[in-house]
Amino acid sequence: MDKGTFHLNGRCVEFEPGQSILDAAADSGVEIPTLCYLKGATPTGACRICVVEVTGARSLIAACSTPVTDDMEVWTDTERVHRARKLNIELLLASGNHNCFSCESNGNCRLQDLAYSYGITDIPFTITPQPHPTEADNPFIIRDFSRCVLCGRCVQACNEVVVNRAISHGYRGGKSKIVAGTDQSYFDSDCVFCGQCVEVCPVGALVENKSRFKGRQWELEKVRTTCPYCGVGCQMWLHVDKKGKIVKVTAVEDGAPNKGRLCVKGRFAYDFIYSEDRLTAPLIKENGEFREASWDEALNLVAGKFSELKEKYGPDSIAGVSCARSINEDSYQMQKLFRSVIGTNNIDHCART
Ligand code: SF4
Ligand code: SF4
Ligand code: FES
Structure with a gap:
């Protein structure tokens, strides 16, 4: 056309x-x-x-x-346009508790930016008391209804972007609220905790529980990376504090293949890297107990066992499943090891989300 x-x-x-x-x-x-x-x-x-x-x-x-x-x-x-926008911003500010200093979104808030650009210094309306208490009964997302401006972006994201259909608009007038299911907590509803609502919330109404009070937006460095969990390869931003610690993960808005979306693991399960239970050396089990070993000792043991099995039962008695977190090059080498060295096509990849 x-x-x-x-x-x-x-x-x-x-x-x-x-x-x-x-x-x-x-x-x-x-x-x-x-x-x-x-x-x-x-x-x-x-x-x-x-x-x-x-x-x-x-x-x-x-x-x-x-x-x-x-x-x-x-x-x-025009003057008329600016007057209307300014009035709408003032009404939104009066509709809740917008004391920016204690808000997690301070410095990363669309409403705050708008108020600043329209030169708003005070709110000429009575602040409406918020009838809905803050919800913080899950480890991932805090819902502070006193900062919600009922823009509906979270509902759009849940219904149209990730199509989970867990939240919608509820009640009327001053009691209006974004509800999960039949006004349940996220925890008790169909919410799958993908956090897409947090990603799109333009104010401080939805915040990530774990990253709260861990650093203001301007103090964090953003580092782009690929999600380590599965084979999809979602693009994400790591938000890193001054000590080099990851305190938050968000999606890269225009990056393929996820185009601004992440699942619960990609968005919230980043702190495994700081777990004290992570293995830092190979372990060999002897008499029912694990003991630490050097890489040479561990690899020689595995190679010896594989050779024994191959000799006794043939190469097809051995199978390999490579890790979905591996990079392409490692996966390539894994299949080379199985096909060319061991001599079997029993090789697969656990590419699950
Ligand atoms: S939501 Fe935005 S405007 Fe409201 S308190 Fe937080 S930073 Fe300030
Ligand atoms: S995106 Fe945030 S401000 Fe907008 S309706 Fe949802 S919770 Fe409220
Ligand atoms: S009505 Fe157009 S951006 Fe909200």
């Missing part, structure tokens, strides 16, 4: 058929602020931060959920 044209802040620019005002403006270099918009999910138009003026329209229009049409006249930077 041919491109169309519309007017953006007085300039004539092109758009792709079906594009939203938000995306068409971004393609033309005009950034419209957002809060609830989640790339790749159906826009909900919940927060009204992205409002713009459209000539001829009676009210302001949400840019994220409105398609552009030919010859539409859009204004993103």
Whole structure:
């Protein structure tokens, strides 16, 4: 289909058929602020931060959920637009407990950024008391409803991105809440603790339990790596503190193959690397007890046992299963060892998620 044209802040620019005002403006270099918009999910138009003026329209229009049409006249930077956005930010700030100093998301919060960019110094409304207590009964995710701005991004991510369908919008008016199942705790619901809701929450309403108080965003170094768990190869960021310790893992938003998603193991099970139970030397079992051995002794023992078995029962009496955490080169060498040295095709890989 041919491109169309519309007017953006007085300039004539092109758009792709079906594009939203938000995306068409971004393609033309005009950034419209957002809060609830989640790339790749159906826009909900919940927060009204992205409002713009459209000539001829009676009210302001949400840019994220409105398609552009030919010859539409859009204004993103007018006094009326700024007044409306500022009011919406003030109302969101008044809807909960936004004392940033004690919030885990301080320095990494969309609402805080918006409040700063619109020069908000105080909240001209009465702060609404939060009726729902904080939930912290599981080891992974803390749900602080007093900081929730009901943007719905977590619901979109759960239902449309990872398709677990564990959470939805519940109640009405001042009691509105994001609920798991029939308003259960995450622990008692169908939640699988993939943490995608934490990944997309733009404020401090959903935070990772283990990384709480372990470092502000600006103090942590981000290191990109590949998840060590299975053969999918998800791309992740390790958030590393000043002492070189990993305190959090998040997904690389645009990285293939996971495109911003992680499973419970990839996101939360990173601290095995600090376990004191990790083996640091080979162990040989003798008379029912393990004893530490050198690598040479251990490898000679295994090679000797394999040779004995091969001689006695033939090469197909031996099988190998390589580790899903291994890199390609190690897996290649493993199959070479079995096929060329031992002489069997009994070789597989435990590539499970
Ligand atoms: S959610 Fe954002 S605005 Fe609210 S307290 Fe936390 S950092 Fe501040
Ligand atoms: S928990 Fe976070 S993502 Fe979910 S609705 Fe509240 S603020 Fe939005
Ligand atoms: S970003 Fe458009 S309504 Fe929230």
